Amino acid sequence: MSFTPRPSKTAPDTAIYDRRESGVRTYSRSLPRQFDKAEGVWLHDVNGGRYLDFLSGCSSLNYGHNHPVLKQALLDYIGADGIAHGLDLHTSAKQSFLEALEEVILAPRGLDYRAMFTGPTGTNAVEAAIKLARKVTGRELVVAFTNGFHGMTLGALACTGNAGKRSGAGVPLSHVAHEPFDGYYGPDVDTAALLDQRLSDPSSGLDAPAAILVETVQGEGGLNAASPEWLRAIAAIARKHGALLIVDDIQAGCGRTGGFFSFEGLGFTPDIVTLAKSLSGMGLPFALTLFRPELDIWSPGEHNGTFRGNNHAFVTAAASLRHFWADDGFQDRIARLGNLLEQRLEQMAEEHGLSTRGRGMMRGIDVGSGETASAITQACFEKGLIIETSGSHDEIVKVLAPLVIDEALLGAGLDILEQSISTELAPAASLSAAA
Numbered sequence: 169m170s171f172t173p174r175p176s177k178t179a180p181d182t183a184i185y186d187r188r189e190s191g192v193r194t195y196s197r198s199l200p201r202q203f204d205k206a207e208g209v210w211l212h213d214v215n216g217g218r219y220l221d222f223l224s225g226c227s228s229l230n231y232g233h234n235h236p237v238l239k240q241a242l243l244d245y246i247g248a249d250g251i252a253h254g255l256d257l258h259t260s261a262k263q264s265f266l267e268a269l270e271e272v273i274l275a276p277r278g279l280d281y282r283a284m285f286t287g288p289t290g291t292n293a294v295e296a297a298i299k300l301a302r303k304v305t306g307r308e309l310v311v312a313f314t315n316g317f318h319g320m321t322l323g324a325l326a327c328t329g330n331a332g333k334r335s336g337a338g339v340p341l342s343h344v345a346h347e348p349f350d351g352y353y354g355p356d357v358d359t360a361a362l363l364d365q366r367l368s369d370p371s372s373g374l375d376a377p378a379a380i381l382v383e384t385v386q387g388e389g390g391l392n393a394a395s396p397e398w399l400r401a402i403a404a405i406a407r408k409h410g411a412l413l414i415v416d417d418i419q420a421g422c423g424r425t426g427g428f429f430s431f432e433g434l435g436f437t438p439d440i441v442t443l444a445k446s447l448s449g450m451g452l453p454f455a456l457t458l459f460r461p462e463l464d465i466w467s468p469g470e471h472n473g474t475f476r477g478n479n480h481a482f483v484t485a486a487a488s489l490r491h492f493w494a495d496d497g498f499q500d501r502i503a504r505l506g507n508l509l510e511q512r513l514e515q516m517a518e519e520h521g522l523s524t525r526g527r528g529m530m531r532g533i534d535v536g537s538g539e540t541a542s543a544i545t546q547a548c549f550e551k552g553l554i555i556e557t558s559g560s561h562d563e564i565v566k567v568l569a570p571l572v573i574d575e576a577l578l579g580a581g582l583d584i585l586e587q588s589i590s591t592e593l594a595p596a597a598s599l600s601a602a603a
C-alpha cells in the first residue's frame with residue numbers, strides 16, 4: 169500500500185476556535201487544517217487532503233493511527249460493556265495489562281519493577297517519580313539536565329529547561345539543579361565527571377540530590393542522544409551519591425529508540441522509569457511510573473487521583489505489547505528503519521553542511537535556526553508531510569515517523585523533507601539552477 173500525500177489547499181473555517189478555544193493552542197496553528205480521520209501513517213482533512221504523518225501525535229502513535237488490532241480490541245471491550253472509568257479498582261482490563269507488562273516486557277528483560285498508575289499524562293508520571301524519590305531519600309533536590317523536558321505541572325516543569333515553558337509557572341520553580349547534559353560544552357568536556365566532582369565537594373554548593381532525572385535522548389530539547397558511557401557514568405554517580413536514577417522514557421521509550429525501553433543494552437538499570445505517550449498504543453491518555461519494589465513505600469491513596477488507570481488504554485496497551493513485543497520482529501524492523509533514516513539524514517546534512525541528532529527512529533537534522541526550521545516544516549506541510557521542530561531555538565527538524573511505516577513511504581516522506589531543505593536553504597542556488 170503506497171499512496172502519495174495529497175494536501176488540500178483549503179484553509180478551514182476557524183471561527184469557532186478563534187471565538188472559543190484558548191490562545192494556548194499550538195499545533196493547530198502550524199497545521200492549519202481540520203482533520204477528521206486517520207489510519208496507519210495517514211491523516212485526512214475534511215477537504216479530502218491526505219497527509220503523511222511524521223509527527224505521530226508527538227510520538228504517542230508509534231504504532232500508527234487506529235492500528236486494526238488495537239482498534240478491534242477496544243471495540244470488543246466497549247461492545248461487551250467493559251468498565252470505562254479510571255478509579256484504581258481491580259478490573260479484568262488492568263489484570264490483562266499487568267500480565268502483558270510482566271510477561272512480554274519485564275520478565276524477558278530481567279527487570280523487576282512495580283507499576284504505579286498515575287494520572288493519565290506524562291507529567292503525572294514524572295510528578296509521581298520525583299515525589300517518590302524525595303520521599304524515599306528524605307532529600308529535596310532533583311538534578312535534571314540542560315534542554316530536558318519533563319512536563320508542565322509545577323514539579324515536572326521545575327525539571328524542564330525551556331524558558332518559555334518555565335515562564336508560564338507564575339511561581340518560583342525550585343528544588344531542581346539543571347546540570348549540563350552530555351555534550352553540552354562540546355565533545356571534549358565530560359559533564360558527568362563535572363557533576364561527580366561537584367557532588368563530591370562538600371563546598372560546591374550543590375546539595376545531595378534525591379534523584380537524577382534524565383532522558384536518554386532529549387525529545388523536546390533537540391534530540392540530543394546521550395552516549396552509553398555518559399549514561400553509565402550518570403547511573404554510577406547516582407548510586408555513589410545515594411540518589412535514585414529516574415529515566416524519563418516518555419518519548420524515547422515504547423520502541424522509538426529501538427527497544428521497548430531506551431536504556432536496554434546500555435549496561436545500567438534505572439531505579440525509576442516513566443512511560444506515557446505511546447504506552448496505550450492508540451494515542452489514549454495513559455501514563456505509568458515503574459520502580460524497584462523496595463522503593464514502594466507509598467501508603468494507600470497517598471498519591472491519589474480520579475483517573476489512575478484508563479481501562480480503555482489498558483486494553484489497547486495490552487494488545488500493543490502482545491502484538492508488537494512478543495518477539496524480536498518489531499525491534500529488528502525499527503533497527504532497519506532507523507538505519508535508513510540515519511543514512512538519509514546524514515546525506516542531507518552532508519549536502520548542506522548541517523548536522524544530525526538522535527538515535528533509532530528518533531532523529532532530526534539541525535538546520536541552524538528556528539526560522540529556517542519553521543520554513544522547512546511549512547514547505548513540507550504544503551507538500552503533504554506533517555513534521556515538527558524541536559530544540560532550544562526550535563532549530564532541529566525532527567522525524568517522528570510511525571514505527572509501522574514501510575521503507576518506501578519513509579523514503580517518500582524523506583524525499584519531501586530533502587526537497588524542502590534544498591529549497592529553503594539554497595533559494596538563490598536553486599533559482600539560478602532553474603533559470
Ligand SMILES: *Cc1c(COP(=O)(O)O)cnc(C)c1O
Pocket residue numbers: 288289290291292294317318319320383387388416417418419420444445
Ligand atoms: C511529552 C513528555 C513529557 C510530558 O508528557 P505529557 O503527556 O505531555 O504531560 C514528559 N517527559 C518527556 C520526555 C516527554 O517527551
